[in-house]
Amino acid sequence: MIRVWVIGLVLVSAQLALAADPSASLRPVQRGGNAVQQPLTLEATGAISQPQQSAPQDAAKQRGGIFSSLRPLFRSNKAAKEGRAQKRLQAKGAVCGDLAIQGEQVGRVTGKLRGCGIENAVRVRSVSGVGLSQRAVMDCKTAGALKVWLEQSAKPALSKQGGGLSSLRVAAHYACRTRNNQKGAKLSEHGKGRAIDISGFRLADGSEVSVLKGWNARRYSKAMRRMHKGACGPFGTVLGPKANRFHLDHFHFDTARYRSGSYCK
Template sequence: MMRLLVLALVMIGQACWAAGPENSKRPVQRGGNVYPVAMAVGSAVAPTARHEKLLLDNGLSSSMRPLFRPARVEKNARQKKRLLRKGAVCGDLAIQGEEIGRVKAQLKGCGVERAVRVRSVSGVRLSQTSVMDCRTAGALKRWLDRTAKPALSRKGGGLTGLKVAAHYACRTRNNKKGAKISEHGKGRAIDISAFRLRNGSEITVLHGWNNRGTKKALRKMHRGACGPFKTVLGPQADRYHRDHFHFDTAIYRGGNYCR
């Protein structure tokens, strides 16, 4: 009886041992001698052209380290910025001058609430510091940048200065008795009689308007002022403007007046 019991236990153990590998998590040992094989580098490993393009597009091919700048260059740049900031008016570094605040009226209708005295605009120096409001200073800058400087870029090395014939002055229009107050008396106007070039030469409105070598540039500057300024007068307007351009920023119901 004991022998039968032992035999039964042995047979049950063998059955459990035979079924074990089907449920085991342990990996089955391979038969025979198996050696590691070095696989060739395939296309899946090498970066694709699309991947390289993405890297370039995202800027990953270039160094993020800033370029080294000598201390002297940095110092000069800071000094220049301080000087510009010190002399800037109307919130624009390109308009250099000083704030003078309210200009009191000497005649009824004259005066400027928030006036500035401008000495240069976009690197172009005015022959005399000129009093005006910021809207007029901004219009002068736009005209210089868009029209005047490009028009004279090939003449005498380019534009460096404006000869100012008039700026703020509390007077009537064309100094006529009983006439309305001029826009000059409100800080909205500037008169320009000549343009100074880098080589030291000068183009005047009086002699250059019909001159073969300069009339094209002068007419372009006159025409281009109509937009930044609301009133533009020149040699063809009347006898009072034969020798200068009159620009002002007065707004009229009829729109711009340019002659």
């Protein structure tokens, strides 16, 4: 009887020793590549102790696998979709990501004067179905402003004249020069690809009206003033026949912005 009691005491002591020392546990221990990630634990300081990565995840990170980051995969898919959409638009002749703006990509444009140039220039041939007498080089912000002006002001103003607006006579677009070509003057917005000068309008029936003759003509004066006023907003600067002697025969539009708002004269 005493012998059985002694054996039982020895077994209990052994179990207590194993409980005190986890490393001596009889359970198999995960090793090497089969190691699994342990759950997050909260240390005495209250900080979350990050678990060690398992060997498969470490290897995947080194290879740049899925465990390295899930986000780049989703970003890549989105970028790929946007790229395909952009190519489809370009295949249809669109620039600036807008089917209404037809032309071609030009890229970076430089000039001789300091401050001249355009980072991402486009050469526009038509906007909202209205052709340009010459392909005009500008940035996309200016092309977008031209679209807004045509759709909201120019086309409505001439909708009842000669079958409507067909094309614009472009007097100037990108040119690395000073304002009004005056020596010592500030750099023109034309030199930054932010401006376009329009000297006349061609109608669907083939007739044309110029800013010079149409501004005070009974038949076109109302439409001319409506177009001039309507440009104030989409563009930051709007100059016409009343501005000065340099603009008697054309409208000057540019996308420069001022704290006080658009400058229109």
